[in-house]
Amino acid sequence: MDYNPLKLENQICFPLYAASRKIxxxxxxxxxxxxxxxxQYITLLALWERDGETVKALGERLFLDSGTLTPLLKKLESxxxxxxxxxHEDERQVFIHLTEKGKALRELALEVPHKIVSCVDxxxxxxMxxxxxxxLLLKEEGESGVCSIEQ
Structure with a gap:
């Protein structure tokens, strides 16, 4: 049987995409x-671990670019x-801090991971x-986040 590189079931991207949507x-x-x-949840998870991060550092941890992260942070702020x-030292740097309400939400979210684990067989x-x-796949990206494949 010949390998078809354009067959949906032969794409690593498809089960990753479908599994992500399912989760x-x-x-x-x-x-x-x-x-x-x-x-917003994964952003809050990151801030519950390290409150007061810069937007840049937060984006790197979440694998989100500023075009996605900035509106998300504005919504969380609203x-x-x-x-x-x-x-104060560098106006270009913006730090993200949890409010008391943001910190309190952590307690309400404590059950979420346990419930998810019970849903995944x-x-x-x-x-693990x-x-x-x-x-391993996420770490394979180059510094720029783009794979440099010769064409």
Missing amino acids: IKLYTPLLEPLGITYT QGLVDRRRS MSMEDA ELYRLLY
Whole structure:
């Protein structure tokens, strides 16, 4: 049987895309009562770990560009969950700080990971291996985030 490089099932991108959509779909009903989207949730997760990061550092951790992150942060700010503050030393740097409301939301989100784990039928060994492989893939990007493949 000949290998067809353009067959959907032969693309690594497709199961990654479909699995990502499935996982986000599982998160959606759990996050709705908190009043946040999945992308807002992962942003808050990062800030609950390291409050007061720059927009640039936060974007790097989340693999989000500023065009995606800036409107997201503005929305979180309008919800009263974060404050954006310009650096006094360098006006180009903006730091993101959780508000008291943003910090309090962490307690309400504590059950989300446990509920997600119960929805995914995967052994702990498989989950750990998937995690390892996905981060291996994420680390494969060059410094610019773009793979330089000769054409």
